[in-house]
Amino acid sequence: MNRPSLWFQIVNYAFFILLSIVTLYPFWYTLVGSLVPFEEFADQALLLLPRYVTFQAYEQIFETSTIPNAYGITAFSTIVGTALNLLFTSIGAYVLSRRNLPGKMIFFTAILFTMLFSGGLIPIYLTLHSYGLINNVWVYILPSLINTFYLIIMKTSFHSIPDSLEEAAEIDGCSHFGILFRIFLPLSLPVLATLGLFYAVDRWNELFTALFFITDTDKYTLQAVLYNMLTSVDTTTQNVITTDRENMATEQVKLATIIVAIVPILLVYPFLQRFFIKGVLIGSVKG
Template identity: 40%
Template structure:
């Protein structure tokens, strides 16, 4: 029998569609506007303003300037390295910790979890963190960006909850066949946990990709700067001289165009990756937050 919606339900659906459409527009248009401005000529932007519905007098000169800038290319390489290595460290530590804390045979796991959750509400602060990094010899090295935040308490809780929701019979069957904990984790638990693993990879990777604050505190060597810190210098400090020449012969509008192009270059990689793991992302968030 086909269910017929009442007038109130139809009205509510219309309201939801309108609200989601407005939210989609509010989210999409800033990125679209920056892209349009980045490929429009300087004269057209000066004539019509930055807010344009379509590109005018299309040119890719600003993108050529961005990709010819050695500092940005080096920042892109550094960020890619930080994302790959950092996410690998994050996933290894989070997976092992979540599996151990999800097993009932681990003694004191509730006390350990309480200590982990406590770190979500209280932290040492910036100065103690800086002193620890400096005393451990990690200051002005890549490890200052990777090790202090090697594991997220929130991500650990999500993965632990997911592991606890898996059927106990899977582990029991594996133990009957003589499997140890490493074999159970890698051959039984992880193959059935692709959704939550995809979510964790996305969370950690995006976090590393967008990270700039830690680099601004712990790094002095510009050769180690991630792309986002370089982008911050271009946007806030107006370092247009890094694109060649000097700031005196670069107009304000040209500087804005360079900023637009740099923003697009730093955003596109994550936008390209996300659609391929979206199905795992939605499923992983739901299953990782529920336990039957």
């Protein structure tokens, strides 16, 4: 390797190492800040390694019912919602991938229209109210059963499956649901895992639905509770944070809540990572 290339490699590695440190430090600060005692948290502006570890902030979070209740609602919305998302997205993609579907372009254009234009907040609220979904936990799931962009990705993936497999299944007397669940979905596991991850992240990070359509704070998602904690000026109005314990900073409780909110979705990603790139390419490239 000549000298200019060597210096380029050194500068390149140094730049990306520095960029990684700058990117990861806020997460590290949040984790360490939630674990150290109050005195260490108050005295050190730069938290690198904790001298002492305490779980008082996490204990205080789960002493009240607000965080566990929000955790349960978010988990319900993520698990049930993601499963229904994949089911209805798969059915919709299978229908749109039929080459002999009458009026196929009309249906596809109507679906694509929803991706570009929205009815607005007030019509959506009135529609949800007419179905009894206001202040109902199913409002987190039913109005967003299908994401148009993900539907298009799965439809493109289904197009890549050879027609001969479908024809062989039809000769054997397989119905459309049989073809979908016995042939298309088993052959589309990478794109299913990828879209499942996308849907799960969207569900887990759900915020505005709770703020707009939920009035009962007991039905708030974890992100909505965290949002209220981080934006509230008067901590006396927060039923999440108590002041019974000494040496417990409100900021540390907030940091612990952030960790509790992001760790589950981070733990899911490594198990689906091997499907991620392959799934995206299957749904976006055809050749």
